[in-house]
Amino acid sequence: MSEVVAESDRRSRELTVNQHDQTLAELTATNQELARVLSELSDARIEISDVQQRLGELEQQARRDITQALDVRATNEAAEFVLEHMPKAPVFWNPQDTLRYGLSQVEIEGLALEFGVASGATLRIIVEQLKDAEHEVFGFDVFSGLPQTWRTGFPAGEFAQEKLPKVRGAELVPGLFEDTLSGFLEKHPGPVSFVHLDADLYSSTKSVLDRLEHRLVAGTVIVFDEFFNFPGWQEHEYRAWTEFVDRTGIGFEYLSYTANHEQVVVRITAPVSR
Structure with missing residues (x-):
């Protein structure tokens, strides 16, 4: 138990x-x-x-926020410009894609010129895109940065390079545009087939356009790198271009633009008429 x-x-x-x-x-x-x-x-x-x-x-x-308000206003103004001048144009979301599209529209032989080389990134794209065509490629830049303040955040000296970039397939032309371009054109006859205008400033853009006046022919493609869509855009590359058009009577069409940036592509349809 x-x-x-x-x-x-x-x-x-x-x-x-x-x-x-x-x-x-x-x-x-x-x-x-x-x-x-x-x-x-x-x-x-x-x-x-x-x-x-x-x-x-x-x-x-x-x-x-004033800065944001200015950005919004500039974008609205750029949108109005697009609606008026290129409502059906192809649109891109990356500046380099816009540049490549502009290069793809080049159908004539001639000089390919970039104004505003900086590190050489876009000049390399130009060389690569035009490598199978009959184009001599040149890059113009002072390489000491902007000669004067452009806009807020871009003071004189911005984009200065410690040394000249190496871009295989292109020849660099150091110096201010107004000091180098006229002499260059005397040594290089013929039409200009492509222009990448990354000059930023009104004065620099005007200097280039005035000197290229009689080299721009039907078929020339121009890619403006800072055409619109930033506060004060009407006073820089856009202003230089519209004044040039009014003065010369040159024929053109807008081809494309970057939707979230500042690039616009133009093609010349008729040379200077006055």
Whole structure:
């Protein structure tokens, strides 16, 4: 009888221990889950705080950020220009794609000129795109940066290069455009088939257009790199171009543009008429 009682006690103790262990395991799992939930709640509080801060910043921008207001205004003005002058033109979302499209539209032989080389990135694209055609490629730049302040964030000296870039397949012409272009044209006769005008400034763009006046022929493609879509765009490359058109009577058509940047592609349809 005593053995039966002892066995019963042993089993009872085992059952109690097992129940205790199971309860501890369940409590441990519950505590772990609770800790996970608390951690997620803490992270959520941080995220909510960040979102609230960002919303406050955006609200502040919407009400008081002059820079943003100027950007929005410039974009609206550029959109009006597109609707009026090239509503059906192909549109690109990367400046280099716009440049490549302009190069793909070159159908005549002649000089390919870039004004504003800087590091040589776009000049390399020009060389690559025109490598199978009859084009001599030249890059013009002072290489000491902008000769004068252009717009907010782009002071005189911006884009200065420590040394001239190496661009295989192109010849560099260092110096101010007004000092180098006339002499260059005397030594290089014939039409200009392609122009990449990355001159930024009104004065620099005007200097180039005035000197190229009689080299621009039907079929010449011009890619303006900073034509519109920034505060004050009407006073720089755009102004130089429209004044040139009014003065010379040159025929042209707008071919394309970059939707979220500043590039516009133009093709000459008739040479200077006056």
